[in-house]
Amino acid sequence: MEGVLHQVLSGIASGGIYASVALALVMIYQATHHVNFAQGEMATLSTYIALTLINAGLPYWIAFAITIVVSFVIGLLIERILMRPMMDAPVLASVGVFIGLLLIINSSTGWMFDYMIKTFPTPFPGGPILFSGYVSGHELGATCVTLIVLTAVYLFFRHTKLGLAMRAAAFNPVSSRLVGIRVGWMLALGWGLAAAIGAVAGMMVAPIVYLDPNMMAGILLYAFAGALLGGIDNPLGAVLGGFAVGIIENLAGAYLVGTELKLTVALIIIVAVLVVKPSGLLGRTVLSRV
Amino acid sequence: MPALLEARSLHAGYGETRVLHGIDFSVEQGGVTALLGANGAGKTTTLRAICGMVRTSGEIRFGEERIDGKATEDIVQRGVAHVPDGRGTFFELTVEENLRLGAYIRRDRHGIAQDLERVFGYFPRLRERLRQQAGTLSGGEQQMLAIARALLLRPKLLLLDEPSFGLAPLIVQEIFAIMHRIRADEGVSILLVEQNASLALEIAEQAYLLETGRIVISGPAAEIKRDESVRRSYLGY
Amino acid sequence: MARNALLAILVWFAVALLPTLLFSDYHLFQLTMVVVYAIAILGLAILTGFNGQISLGHGAFYAIGAYVTAVLMYQYNVPYWATLPVSAIVCAVIGFLIGLPALRLAGLYLALTTFALAVAVPQLLKHDALSPWTGGVQGLVIDKPDPPFGLDMSPDQWLYLFTLFVGGLLFLLAWNIVRGRIGRAMMAIRDHALAAEAMGIDIALLKTRTFALSAMFTGVAGSLGAIVVQFVAPDSFGIFVSIYFFVGLVVGGVSSIGGAILGGLFIEFVPNLAEQVSKAAPGAVYGVILIAVMFLMPGGAASFIGSLFARFRRRSKSGELLPTKLGGSSADNVSAATTGVPRGAEPDAGGNRGV
Numbered sequence: 001m002e003g004v005l006h007q008v009l010s011g012i013a014s015g016g017i018y019a020s021v022a023l024a025l026v027m028i029y030q031a032t033h034h035v036n037f038a039q040g041e042m043a044t045l046s047t048y049i050a051l052t053l054i055n056a057g058l059p060y061w062i063a064f065a066i067t068i069v070v071s072f073v074i075g076l077l078i079e080r081i082l083m084r085p086m087m088d089a090p091v092l093a094s095v096g097v098f099i100g101l102l103l104i105i106n107s108s109t110g111w112m113f114d115y116m117i118k119t120f121p122t123p124f125p126g127g128p129i130l131f132s133g134y135v136s137g138h139e140l141g142a143t144c145v146t147l148i149v150l151t152a153v154y155l156f157f158r159h160t161k162l163g164l165a166m167r168a169a170a171f172n173p174v175s176s177r178l179v180g181i182r183v184g185w186m187l188a189l190g191w192g193l194a195a196a197i198g199a200v201a202g203m204m205v206a207p208i209v210y211l212d213p214n215m216m217a218g219i220l221l222y223a224f225a226g227a228l229l230g231g232i233d234n235p236l237g238a239v240l241g242g243f244a245v246g247i248i249e250n251l252a253g254a255y256l257v258g259t260e261l262k263l264t265v266a267l268i269i270i271v272a273v274l275v276v277k278p279s280g281l282l283g284r285t286v287l288s289r290v
Numbered sequence: 291m292p293a294l295l296e297a298r299s300l301h302a303g304y305g306e307t308r309v310l311h312g313i314d315f316s317v318e319q320g321g322v323t324a325l326l327g328a329n330g331a332g333k334t335t336t337l338r339a340i341c342g343m344v345r346t347s348g349e350i351r352f353g354e355e356r357i358d359g360k361a362t363e364d365i366v367q368r369g370v371a372h373v374p375d376g377r378g379t380f381f382e383l384t385v386e387e388n389l390r391l392g393a394y395i396r397r398d399r400h401g402i403a404q405d406l407e408r409v410f411g412y413f414p415r416l417r418e419r420l421r422q423q424a425g426t427l428s429g430g431e432q433q434m435l436a437i438a439r440a441l442l443l444r445p446k447l448l449l450l451d452e453p454s455f456g457l458a459p460l461i462v463q464e465i466f467a468i469m470h471r472i473r474a475d476e477g478v479s480i481l482l483v484e485q486n487a488s489l490a491l492e493i494a495e496q497a498y499l500l501e502t503g504r505i506v507i508s509g510p511a512a513e514i515k516r517d518e519s520v521r522r523s524y525l526g527y
Numbered sequence: 528m529a530r531n532a533l534l535a536i537l538v539w540f541a542v543a544l545l546p547t548l549l550f551s552d553y554h555l556f557q558l559t560m561v562v563v564y565a566i567a568i569l570g571l572a573i574l575t576g577f578n579g580q581i582s583l584g585h586g587a588f589y590a591i592g593a594y595v596t597a598v599l600m601y602q603y604n605v606p607y608w609a610t611l612p613v614s615a616i617v618c619a620v621i622g623f624l625i626g627l628p629a630l631r632l633a634g635l636y637l638a639l640t641t642f643a644l645a646v647a648v649p650q651l652l653k654h655d656a657l658s659p660w661t662g663g664v665q666g667l668v669i670d671k672p673d674p675p676f677g678l679d680m681s682p683d684q685w686l687y688l689f690t691l692f693v694g695g696l697l698f699l700l701a702w703n704i705v706r707g708r709i710g711r712a713m714m715a716i717r718d719h720a721l722a723a724e725a726m727g728i729d730i731a732l733l734k735t736r737t738f739a740l741s742a743m744f745t746g747v748a749g750s751l752g753a754i755v756v757q758f759v760a761p762d763s764f765g766i767f768v769s770i771y772f773f774v775g776l777v778v779g780g781v782s783s784i785g786g787a788i789l790g791g792l793f794i795e796f797v798p799n800l801a802e803q804v805s806k807a808a809p810g811a812v813y814g815v816i817l818i819a820v821m822f823l824m825p826g827g828a829a830s831f832i833g834s835l836f837a838r839f840r841r842r843s844k845s846g847e848l849l850p851t852k853l854g855g856s857s858a859d860n861v862s863a864a865t866t867g868v869p870r871g872a873e874p875d876a877g878g879n880r881g882v
Binding site: 033034035037082085089091092093095096097099100101102103104105106107108110111217218220221224225228258261262263264266267270271274275278 | 581628634635636638639640642646647650651654655766770773781810811812813815816817820822
């Protein structure tokens with residue numbers, strides 16, 4: 001039984017990370033109906049930036065904060081420069097641009113920081129080793145951090161004017177313009193926020209899986225699975241889906257298919273969701289009467 | 291008194307298709323102007339042109355300023371509220387959130403609260419449905435919500451695109467009755483686009499008739515209402 | 528048409544003979560890989576370009592073809608040429624099986640799922656259960672085939688001709704299919720599925736068949752690739768193989784048979800050039816070129832060249848998957864939005880009119 005509990009708690013910890021990345025994906029999808037295939041690469045880049053700051057002597061949480069701000073700006077810039085003309089392009093064109101972005105960031109990261117695997121520090125005591133047999137200090141800390149971030153994002157969207165405007169711009173850009181919302185900037189903010197969330201996810205996962213330019217590929221996959229499972233246009237669903245995938249992946253890896261095939265589990269989840277219920281478990285059925 | 295809104299030689303279109311072929315019209319301060327015409331005449335395009343939602347050439351003046359070529363958000367800032375065809379409801383948001391968005395650009399909390407109360411006075415049903423998802427409202431209620439949202443801007447000019455569209459006659463009557471009240475109490479100028487000419491002519495002072503992108507008739511609404519030949523051939527009643 | 532065909536055959540002969548006589552073994556090896564990649568991209572073109580099903584996971588079929596050949600040659604001493612038909616059949620079947628759930632997916636969702644497939648493939652290949660055959664993480668090394676009948680040429684020369692021969696057959700096959708009734712049906716589905724259905728085209732059957740066909744092409748390419756490179760290992764078939772095929776497709780020309788050749792040239796030679804710019808550059812160069820093509824030349828190099836020819840010949844273009852240029856006027860966008868036409872392509876899953 002302890003083993004299962006450990007797997008579940010571990011799954012919640014990694015689930016928090018998947019949930020964060022899934023949330024970032026859903027935010028961009030809601031606003032643009034595009035999937036940001038480069039989300040993982042952006043998070044990896046952010047993590048490298050954090051490492052550079054830490055190695056330069058900055059205390060962990062200062063580096064953490066600066067990285068979030070920098071990532072926010074990068075996300076914003078990418079939206080303004082690259083994504084703006086892609087707004088109404090057909091799917092193939094937008095997929096092409098996202099893949100191109102993925103390649104550029106991935107390659108540049110490798111070039112700037114080399115391909116050696118690096119360790120990334122954790123600010124939480126107890127280090128990445130099990131204590132009390134159930135969960136490590138870092139996993140606990142990471143779970144808390146991701147929960148704080150997710151809650152903050154939720155409160156921001158639900159209870160602030162800006163959050164409302166961003167939601168409006170995502171749902172109905174035309175009507176949003178008619179109430180004076182600058183839709184373009186709302187999209188850019190959304191991208192910035194998504195990038196910042198991704199940065200947090202990267203910094204939380206790096207101590208566990210070690211940092212290299214391809215760190216986030218698998219995680220992106222789990223995040224996709226989580227977002228689809230919960231409902232790709234439903235932020236709450238994405239978060240719950242992310243946690244669910246974390247738990248499923250860990251349990252399946254421990255008891256069903258072995259740890260080498262955990263990615264396949266994500267693939268199976270994706271296919272199953274898309275075939276059985278494409279709108280996801282909490283998928284949005286927006287009632288609209290004309 | 292100079293007109294609040296004035297358009298001169300206004301051309302507009304979508305991509306390569308030209309819809310408006312150089313029209314002139316104006317909206318008087320504090321009055322209701324009706325823009326009539328059949329489907330495809332270009333009525334909706336006219337409203338969109340005013341709001342900078344389509345490409346235009348020609349002149350549009352709001353107050354003293356030229357607003358042609360400006361971005362929609364800037365035009366809204368100047369006090370133009372547009373209730374689009376199809377209502378433009380934010381389906382996924384609650385009624386309350388829809389209303390809050392109407393006042394998005396305003397900073398005066400007290401004023402917004404006052405206006406909210408007044409709006410509930412016109413549309414009490416909205417107060418009952420505050421927490422409901424806007425997409426679940428009936429067509430009539432969504433129309434009320436759209437008008438309420440526009441009023442929360444405290445606009446100088448209200449653009450209404452086919453408020454009667456798709457609604458049962460009783461509801462339409464109710465809404466137009468409320469519009470009479472709004473016109474009397476708010477002091478806002480209204481440009482009303484309608485296919486239902488008789489309803490529109492009852493509330494308007496001025497009227498224009500649009501036919502395939504050109505204005506064919508213009509003048510005081512009362513005269514147009516009286517002119518039987520015009521009514522028969524153009525307005526269908 | 529006959530004149531074009533004759534021209535193509537002549538060019539093919541020239542391409543076969545001249546390099547064989549003139550080039551060094553290494554250059555021949557590179558050219559052989561160009562042909563291999565061209566075939567792989569051709570497979571992708573059939574599915575994505577002509578049938579509109581976006582796949583970011585064709586590396587999976589490439590890997591399957593490669594491993595079928597490697598395993599047959601290494602474990603069972605099957606002659607290299609005999610592995611090709613087996614690989615073709617295996618990949619076609621798997622392609623068909625994947626095509627079945629793919630029916631429910633469209634556009635973005637399919638791209639996502641195939642992306643997931645590609646990421647998962649290396650893990651699957653490394654799995655212990657399969658390693659008695661696949662050689663696990665280390666992979667398999669296979670012998671380079673010798674020229675048959677004791678012909679007096681180097682193995683590289685022979686392989687080049689062999690690959691070119693197979694490639695020629697496959698391109699001919701593709702060309703025939705695309706020009707014919709099936710090709711028109713494929714493109715009809717791509718451009719307007721509802722109309723195609725109304726005209727009596729069995730969409731499900733055609734889409735799954737197209738998937739199978741596409742998988743077969745790329746699978747055979749994988750087999751050839753394995754023979755040429757003499758080595759298969761799980762880590763050589765990661766997500767980037769699929770991505771590079773996609774890039775090659777788009778750059779060469781997304782719905783163009785000749786474009787696949789351009790794509791193959793691009794994938795083979797650009798990394799070498801790019802590395803002179805910077806060691807880690809290949810990916811970034813691909814990315815930049817990909818984005819540039821999307822913005823400036825969505826139809827790829829082939830359509831660009833084609834439009835040059837068209838100016839002389841006034842031929843009209845068949846349905847394009849991409850617009851002539853991105854970033855239309857805001858008026859178009861606004862009118863589309865307010866009349867309820869979905870932005871981009873709504874990824875409604877297959878037949879469901881969702882949400």
